[in-house]
Amino acid sequence: MPGGTMTEQTARALPPVVDRETWQAAVDELRVREKAATRELDAVAAQRRRLPMVKLPDYTLIGPDGPVRLVEVFDGRSQLIVYNHMWSDGAQWQCGGCTSLTSQYVRLGFLDNYDARFVIVTNGPIAEALAYKAEVGNTMEWYSSSDSSFGADVDAPPGGGFAVNVFLRDGDTVYRTWHTSGRGTEQLSHTFPLVDILPWGRQEEWQDSPDGWPQSPTYSKWLDSPDVARLYGRRREA
Template identity: 75%
Template sequence: MTRTALPPVVDAETWQRHLDDLRVREKAATRELDAIAAQRRRMPMVELPDYTLDGEEGPVRLADLFDGKTQLIVYHHMWFPGEKWQCPGCTGFTSQFTRLEFLEQHDARFVVVTQGPIDEALAYKQRVGNAMTWYSTANSPFGTDVGAPPGGGFAVNVFLRDGDTVHRTWHTSGRGTEQLSHTFALIDLLPYGRQEEWQDSPDGWPQSPTYSRWAGSEDIAARYGTGAS
C-alpha cells in the first residue's frame, strides 16, 4: 500500500541531527517524570475506614486485598448495570495486564475493583478473558469515597497498608492512567501516532475520530475470552 503522506526522505547525517534534537526533549521529559515520581513519594496519605468488599470467595476486608503485601494499586473499572458489554476503554486497558507477578518483588499488588455486583463482574471477566483479580464495591461506599462512584468514570488509586490500617496515597483518572499503559507508549512511537483528530500531526497524516481505532469490548472478548456468547 502506498501512502501519499510520508515523512521527508533525508540523508543519514540529517536524520541523526533531527534525532539528536528530539533526544534533548525526550531526556528532559524523562528527568521531569523522575522528579514527579520523587514528589509522589513525598505525598502525605489519608487513613481509610475498614471497608468490606465482595470477592470471588465472598466478603473481604480492604486490608485483605493486599494479600499480605504492603502496597496496592486499584483500577476502578466502569460499570453499567444491565449491560452485556462494559466500558471498552476499561476492558481494553485492563486486558494488557497479564503478568503482574513482578510486583511481588516490590511488595505490591494490582487488582480491579468495579461497582458491578461480584457475580456479574466475574462473569464479565471470564467473557473478555481478563487475567486480573476482581473485587466488587457494589455493597460498599468504598468506590464513592475514592473517586469512583456508581455511574462515575474509571480511576486509579494507590494504597499503603500499615498492619490492618489502609491509607490512600495517590489517585488519578482520565488521561492520567496512560502512564500505566504500554499500548499508548508503543503507538506514540509510530510515525503516524494514534491517528486521532485531536493530535498535532503534519498535514495529510491519517486521522480518525477519537476512539474509533480502539478495540471494542466484543473485540477483546473474541481475542482473549469466551467470545460474544
Template identity: 70%
Template structure:
C-alpha cells in the same frame, strides 16, 4: 523531494533525508526526550513524598465472598486498584476500561519484587463482574464495591467514570496515597507508549500531526469489548449465564 510528494506513494510519508541529517534531527529530539524523562523522575520523587489519608474499614466482595480492604493486599504493604466503569446487567462493559485492563497479564513481578498487588474493583455485582472477567479474558483479580461506598469515596462511584488509586497498608490500617483518572492513567498503558512511537501516532484528531496525516475521531477506533473478548476471552467471546443486557 519528500516522500509526501512522491506520486508513487499511496500514503503520506515524512520527508526523506540523508543519514547525517536524520541523526541531527534525532539528537535534537533526544534532548527533549531526556528532559521529559528527568521531569518524570522528579514527579515520581514528589509522588513518593505525598502525604496520605487513613481510610475507614471497607468490606468488598471477591470470588470467595466478603473481604476487608486490608485483606485484598494479600499480605503485601502496597496495592494498586483500577476502578473499572460498570453498568449493571450489561453484557459488554466500557471498552476503554476493558481494553486498558486487558494489557495486564503478567503482574507477578509486582508481588515478587516490589511487594505490591494490582487488582480491579468495580461497582457492579460480583457475579456479573466475575462472568465478565472470564468473558473478556482478564487475568487480574476482581472485587465488587456494590455494597460499599468505596467506589464513590475513591472518586469512581456509579456513573462517575474510572480511576486508579494507590494504597499503603500498615497492619490493618489502610491509607490512600495517590489517585488519578482520565488521561492520567495513560502512563500505565504500554499500548499508548508503543503507539506514540509510530510515525502516524494515535491518528486521533486532537493530535498535532503533519498536514495530510491519517486522523479520525478520538473515540472512533480501537478495540471494543467484543473484540477484546474475541481475542482473549472465552471461545468466540461467548457470554456465560443469563447476562444479556444492552451496552457496548
C-alpha cells in the same frame, strides 16, 4: 485502515527522505526533549513518593468467595494498586476504554518483588463482574464494592468514571496514597507509548500531525470490549 490495509491516503503519508546525517541530527534534536521529559517524569515520581496519605475506614468488599475486608485484599502485601472499573449493571459490554486498558495487565507477578498487588474493583455485582472478567480474558483478581461506599469515596462512584487508586497497609490500617483518572492513566499503559513512536502516531483528529497524515475520530481505533473478548477472552476459543 480496516484490517491494516494501506489506503490511498496512507500511501501518500510519508516523511521526507533525507541522508543519514540529516536524519541523525533531527533525532538528536528530538532526543533533547525526550530526555528532558524523562527527567521531569523522574521528578514527578519523586514528588509522588513524598505525598501524604489519608487513613481509610475498614471497608468490606465482595470477592469470589464472599465478603472480604479491604485490608485482606492486599493478600499480605504492603501496597495495593486498584483499578476502579466503570460499570453498568446488566450490560453485556462494559466500558471499552476500561476493558482495553485492563486487558494489558495480564502478567503481574513482577509486583511481588515490590511487596505490591494489582486488582480490579467495580461497583457492579460480583457475579456479573466475574463473568465479564472471564468473557474478556482478564486474569487478575476482581472485587465488587456494590455493598459499600468504597467506590464513591475513592472518586469512582456508581455511574461515574474510572480511576486508579493506590493504597498502603500498616498492619490492619489502610491508607490512600495516590489517585488518578482520565489521561492520567496513559503512562500506566503500553498501548499509547508504542503507538506514539510510530510515524503516524495515534492518528486522532485532535493531535498535531503533518498535513496529509491519516487522522480519525478520537477513540475510533481503540479496541472496544467485543474486540478484547474476541482477541483474548472466551470468544477466542469459539
